[in-house]
Amino acid sequence: MIEKISSTQNAKVKKWQHLTTKKGHQKYHQYLVEGWHIVGDAITAGQPIVQIAATPAQLAQHQAQLPANVEVFEINDDIAKKLSDTVTPQGIFAVVEILAQQHVNATEATGGWLLLDRIQDPGNIGTMVRTADAAGFTGVVFGQGTSSRYTPKVIRAMQGSQFHIQLTEGDLSEWVTDLKQRGIAVYGSALDEHAQDYSAVEPTADLGLIMGNEGQGMSAELMAATxxxxxxxxxxxxESLNVAVAAGVLMFQLNANLR
Amino acid sequence: MIEKISSTQNAKVKKWQHLTTKKGHQKYHQYLVEGWHIVGDAITAGQPIVQIAATPAQLAQHQAQLPANVEVFEINDDIAKKLSDTVTPQGIFAVVEILAQQHVNATEATGGWLLLDRIQDPGNIGTMVRTADAAGFTGVVFGQGTSSRYTPKVIRAMQGSQFHIQLTEGDLSEWVTDLKQRGIAVYGSALDEHAQDYSAVEPTADLGLIMGNEGQGMSAELMAATxxxxxxxxxxxxESLNVAVAAGVLMFQLNANLR
Incomplete structure (x- = not known):
């Protein structure tokens, strides 16, 4: 039985809308994704989906592909518009659990790790997660002051890569210390010509790479610790490159697994 | 004498607003830029600025730096808000002439050229222009179906790079033919693993690089012509990289002048 919801004032609709905000993510440990491209990706990746809301048209198209143990709701176009971040919503949404903190221990992490130091723009964040995935990195660490990783703009730019690589929050200073202690190189990114030309660096399989705030760059403290x-x-x-482009150029150069 | 404008309904204000749209650009061959960062850049680069509009606060700060032969208008916060693409406008704007078609002849072009085939997202377009500048490319060719290069979002992402490198519109098929005829390599970008791994390509000083539409990639016709x-x-x-990130990785690899 599919429950039908027809009012935009319905309590579930209000909660789903709340799940597009950082506050909602903190309160419920869930977030909302939109569109079949990403809902289907979440299903394929075995993500913990708890609810799916879709218009009759979307249900007709995808109902057979929805997992059995998930609550499904039929919504109308007005509700879809209210929940959507886009001008012309597709009309299918999923509520996904944020995995219990997904805590990754820096004392055990291997492979490539992208460390984000106070990155602000959601598009940049999402694009860097997508690029880290494509560059074969193991994961991305969101340092303090980096925007939420589950807002609609970040999700759209990630293009599903949050299901493929590990995303975690962490103290970047601790990460740098822990990686270095195990002999893993941690690279900072600088605009300073006195820094090392990236193209002269030998690629490695295990590494950390820190990208800093769009306006100010990396913190001086981290800069000194790399x-x-x-x-x-x-x-x-x-004067500089867009931070996501710079991250792409660096990740594709530094990851030995790509060579 | 600085003319003071206090109504958002003033004809000049309406024209300036029109200069943030593609239609306005086509009608007047002028566009509007916003914020001191870019207005100052335009002045430094000797761009053909015809008018400047600024709030009293911005005038107090920058009046001495404005060129002598430019009409200057004092506007209020309401007008600044109306003209601005941002939530908190700085309050300074300049009307810049779009240089008479800036027609670049593909039969004479040298250096690196980035060719955009139906790129849609303004942020991607602007970021690619910025990256082409940083990668030492000579210019960017906007093929048919690529969005306007003077809308506020494109301008913001370009970060002033439109003043540093050549931007032109052109028929990409003709560009490919003309460059190849002169022995200059033109590279396409593919998602196809049967294509050549980019990292095995020898960097050159003169080259063309085509980036294609975000969803569909390059046109088959161009693909066959490279x-x-x-x-x-x-x-x-x-599944893929963001097109601006991919363009960055390719441009930094292929341009011999960077090596």
Missing amino acids: TQNLYIPIKGNA | TQNLYIPIKGNA
């Missing part, structure tokens, strides 16, 4: 700080030589008159 | 199509090996489960 194994080495790298810069990308800028040729033209541009 | 010297070689390249792919970036994807390691994880990500």
Whole structure:
């Protein structure tokens, strides 16, 4: 039996809407994803989906593919519009559990790790998670002051990569210390020409890479703690690269598994 | 004498607002830029600025730096809000001439050229222009079906790079033919593993690089016309890279001037 919801004032609708905000994520440890592309991805990846809400058209198309143990709700276009972050919503949504803190221990982490130091823009965050996935990194650590990883804009830019690699929150200073203690190089990213040219660095299988705030760059404290700080030589008159582009150039250069 | 404008209904204000749209750009061959960072950049770069509009606070700060031959208007916060693309406008705007078609001849172009085939997202377009500048490319060619290069979101993402490198519109098929005829390699970007791994390509000083539509990639016609199509090996489960990140990885690899 599929429960039908027809009012945008319904309590479930209000809760789902709340699950697109950082406050909602903290309160319920759940978040909302939108569109079949990502809902289907979450199902394929065996993510802990608890509820699915869809318009009749979307149900007709996808009902057979929905997992058996998930509550399904039929919604109308008004509700879809209310829940959606887009102008023309597809009309299918899933509530996904945020896995119990997914705590990764820096004293055991291997492979490539991207460490985000106070990154602000949701599009940049999501794009970096997607790029880390494509570059074969193991995971991404969200340092203090980095925006939520479950808001609609971040989710859209991640393109499902949150289901493929590990996302965790952590103290970046501790991560740097723990990785270095185990002989794993941690690279900072600098705009400073006195830093090391990134293209001269030998790729490795295990590494940490820190990307810093869009305006201010990495914190001085982290800068001083890294194994080495790298810069990308800028040729033209541009003052800097977009942080997600810079992260892409660095990750594809540094990960030995790609070579 | 600085003319004071106090009504948001003023004809100049309406025209300036129109200069944030593609229609306005086509009608007046001018566009509006916002914020001192970019207005100052335009002045430094000797761009053809025709008018500047600023709040009293911004005028007090920057009036001495404004060029002598430019009409200056004092506006209030309401007008600034109306003209602005941001939530908290800085309060300074400039009307810049779109240089008479800036037609670049593909039969004479040298250096690196980024060719955009039906790219849709303004943020991606602007970021690619910024990255092309940073990677030492000579210019960017906007193929048919690529969004306007003077809308507020594109301008914000370009971060002033439109003043540093050449931007032009053009027929991409003609560009490919003309460059190849002069022995200059034109690379396409593919998701196809049968294409050439980009990291095996020898960097060159003169080259063309085509990036395709976010959803569909490059057109089949262009794909068939290139010297070689390249792919970036994807390691994880990500299906693809963001187009601006991919463009960054490719441009920094392929431009011999960076080596």
